[in-house]
Amino acid sequence: MSTPAKPNKQDPDDARIRTHLPMRNTSRPGLITYDARDPDTRFPPIDQLRPPRGAPNVLIILIDDAGFGSSSAFGGPCQTPNAEKLAAGGLKFNRFHTTALCSPTRQALLTGRNHHSCGMGGITEIATGAPGYSSVLPNSMSPLARTLKLNGYSTAQFGKCHEVPVWETSSVGPFDAWPTGGGGFEYFYGFVGGEANQWYPSLYEGTNPVEPKKTPEEGYHLMEDMTDKAMSWIGQQKALAPDKPFFAYFAPGATHAPHHVPKEWADKYKGKFDQGWDRLREETIARQKALGVIPADCELTARHEEIPAWDAMPEALKPILRRQMEVYAGFMEFTDHHVGRLLDSLERLGILDDTLVYYIVGDNGASAEGTLNGAYNEMANFNGLAALETPEFLMARYDKLGGPESYNHYAVGWAHAMNTPYQWTKQVASHWGGTRNGTIVHWPKGIQAKGELRSQFHHVIDIAPTILEAAGLPEPVEVNGVPQDPLEGVSMLYTFNDANAAERHETQYFEMFGNRGIYHKGWTAVTKHGTPWVLVGRKTVPLDDDVWELYDTTKDWSQARDLSKQMPGKLHDLQRLWLIEASRYKVLPIDDRVVEKMNPDTAGRPVLIRGKTQLLFGGMSRLSENCVLNLKNKSHSVTAQIEVPDSGARGVIIAQGANIGGWSLYAHQGKLKYCYNVAGVNHYFVESAQPLPSGEHQVRMEFAYAGGGLGKGGEVSLFVDGQKVGEGSLPMTQAMIFSADDGCDVGEDSGAPVSPDYGPKDNAFNGRVKGVQLAIADAAESVDHLIAPEDALHMAMARQ
Known part of the structure; x- marks a missing residue:
């Protein structure tokens, strides 16, 4: 048998107390002299912090x-x-x-x-x-x-x-x-x-x-x-x-x-x-x-x-x-x-x-x-x-x-x-x-x-x-x-x-979404609770109705032979051990809920964006879906204050998502255009009849959700300075998520483009996006389809 590896010993010349971090980096001076030329003047050299000798790269x-x-x-x-x-x-x-x-x-x-x-x-x-x-x-x-x-x-x-x-x-x-x-x-x-x-x-x-x-x-x-x-x-x-x-x-x-x-x-x-x-x-x-x-x-x-x-x-x-x-x-x-x-x-x-x-x-x-x-x-x-x-x-x-x-x-x-x-x-x-x-x-x-x-x-x-x-x-x-x-x-x-x-890790619990297991000295007791690929509409049995299995992994490497019927006492012992370990390591209460955990209100986690409006400014980008007002499954509006150059409007005003799903409000061939991308499969467009004139304008998209459940459609209307310039229907929308990593951008669409009308590069708005307001529910309603630019910030703050 080869010699066991030995841990690196702390350098005997190292007086640092490494159990309390950060370590003290100064010490009290000894004799204090008046003149640095005094032969009794002594200062230890500045010591750079290093691990003990022999510590490897990792x-x-x-x-x-x-x-x-x-x-x-x-x-x-x-x-x-x-x-x-x-x-x-x-x-x-x-x-x-x-x-x-x-x-x-x-x-x-x-x-x-x-x-x-x-x-x-x-x-x-x-x-x-x-x-x-x-x-x-x-x-x-x-x-x-x-x-x-x-x-x-x-x-x-x-x-x-x-x-x-x-x-x-x-x-x-x-x-x-x-x-x-x-x-x-x-x-x-x-x-x-x-x-x-x-x-x-x-x-x-x-x-x-x-x-x-x-x-x-x-x-x-x-x-x-x-x-x-x-x-x-x-x-x-x-x-x-x-x-x-x-x-x-x-x-x-x-x-x-x-x-x-x-x-x-x-x-x-x-x-x-x-x-x-x-x-x-x-x-x-x-x-x-x-x-x-x-x-x-x-x-x-x-x-x-x-x-x-x-x-x-x-x-x-x-x-x-x-x-x-x-x-x-x-x-x-x-x-x-x-x-x-x-x-x-x-x-x-x-x-x-x-x-x-x-x-x-x-x-x-x-x-x-x-x-x-x-x-x-x-x-x-x-x-x-x-x-x-x-x-x-x-x-x-x-x-x-x-x-x-x-x-x-x-x-x-x-x-x-x-x-x-x-x-x-x-x-x-x-x-x-x-x-x-x-x-x-x-x-x-x-x-x-x-x-x-x-x-x-x-x-x-x-x-x-x-x-x-x-x-x-x-x-x-x-x-x-x-x-x-x-x-x-x-x-x-x-x-x-x-x-x-001899192995030293003798006991280990496992739990994920109610799927549970315990390993102890070669034995495992396990129960599957949910099926991974059922992501929407998942139904599970009560936790106490889960069927447990028992395996002797010293003889059954792959957990192929269930011994629960032959050895109910052993199974019971391991189930009890799982409960003890679960109590020790904060597993309880077991939580197999899905919808409730997706909703921050019922899950009990904070949200960054509160209220019914959010104000964004030009240059803000890479905002994940958890950092943007949730517009899904509800009526909403997107209103932007923009400056259009004399050469005509081109590029993205605001976009959320990616080529696999999302929405974008942009200018294409001079006209105001809205694209809703459903899962990269269906693309729905609404476009203004006339090009955007040069100068400062307020552009707005209103979406009236049809209701009747999640992911339903609705009616889209486009406005420029309060005047309707385009309308169309969306037969469906995305209910849960657009992208795991591609977020919301103001003034461009970074990453994979939402709309096929533009590419992943050089899609920035060629004028200026001064600000964008997102609004939901009653905050999205406006009789004249306008937001006074000087009041936008005050309105956004007042609704928080």
């Missing part, structure tokens, strides 16, 4: 929405040669677990605490007033990045940040939960939210919005861009402070939907998935056994009856279904390619061997949120509009899948196959398909073994204590004057050089 790579059976490093069909190369020089962990959802996993990773403990029982968009679900990080749980920074590390985050409470995502902050605010990162380049359009991302550098410097046609893709930024930051950090270790958190939105990838990468997989998802599962488990990442006697779990068989799918749909998987596989290989670029840059700098690298293939299982048929625009399903995407519609867009016009997701059957050999998918925290993610650890200076497997049970909360132990740093007792709650994870360092070490 790089965490967190892939998004990738199941255990996706990456070739763990037997999957998606080629990830850089993951394989990293594993050949390090370790594969085949019993590493996440929370089954993105925000919870990320907050748990960054704090070392269970996701309910740190307030992230769900994603930020459904936060409630309950402590375990508020999305507010307790200040008694300082993030790992802050602990490392206050101990002398350089820190940076790249990619996805989905931990900011939705009412704090605007440019007015507060920025306490942003990476470079209170998150402990000194540099951030990425996006704030659950997903990003990889071709047209809404990006921030620090807390400032920035625009990509290229278009997709010019070769832009977010994965390449953020990799370039990460390589540049690490290179600069080592050039300027080579003795200072870094902590870099590299969290691409890949491979979360939309599955955006250059066509040539998807084409590499042409014909590779013609056999369908059922046969793919069989091929994958055979590869997994050959690799040794699962035992030879592991059973392939049965496909649940809620998931259709490949042979049951319509033949007319199968070509587009195959293409969905080709695109996803190409996306994963493309992502791994850029991860490889980052790793190669560390090798060129000569620091790879002294960098503790985590390559976590998924923050949860593969996503089954793309409907049974998959989606060209995944937002259609979130709005209850999946029926718009007929087989004919999908087939007509075969060649566009994965490209800039799409916002695509694959079918449920592919997600299930990507979680081979386990049951279920993302969101389903009860079963390993939702929570078990292949993980690679590489650190040549700290790990003697190469190419070995580790099978101790571990969880994402174990990463923070592992890094602290590897760096020789104590867990902080106090940060910024606030006593800290203990870390809840268990360091994995004991496994690094001892394959046979």
